[in-house]
Amino acid sequence: MKKIFAAISLFIILNSSSLFGQDVFGVGAFIGGGTIKGNSPAQGSYTASIFIETNMPFVNIALLRLSFLYAADFNSILPDSRVVYNSFVKGITLKMMLSQLLENNFYLEEGMGLLLLNDRTFSDTDIMDAGLAASLLAGIDFRNNLEADGFRLGAGVEYGLTFTNTLASYISFHLQGEYFF
DSSP states (O other), X not given: OHHHHHHHHHHHHHTOSOTTSSOOEEEEEEEEEEEEXXXXXXXXXXXXXXXXXXXXXXXXXXXXXXXXXXXXXXXXXXXXXXXXXXXXXXXXXXXXXXEEEOGGGEEEEEEEEEEEEEEESSTTOOEEEEEEEEEEEEXXXXXXXXXXOEEEEEEEEEEEEEXXXXXXXXXXXXXXXXXXX
């Protein structure tokens, strides 16, 4: 996983400048709730993610987002000495993101891309699964245009589904903040 993460990071750094003028670089995070599952019934979870995004090479309308996701069973934040193990999943996504600025600084954001998810839903499970992730978000853009510096805030949903090994998946309903440089 370290080699894959390093390769994706190097790809983003080398391609961070756009061939179409203004460079865009954003950082952000989201936090929320949802469900996780592997070879088990879905469990209520909290989710957190951090991400960076930049221009995609040769594509003028989309941004490339690399994110790290962590989702764990709600019981892990409740004090209980009887619980021996709390389920969680963690992973990275590489998504193509599209944004549409609507009236009065409202915006929509859609994304789809690749997912690499580490399934830890049972204490004896530690399996990497590959799949797809998709997201949808609506929010308020505090910038004057899509190429200016500033903040965006929104509420959205992200769904990740893997197609290998334990077929691990997650869904997250979250609040997201992002800053563009």
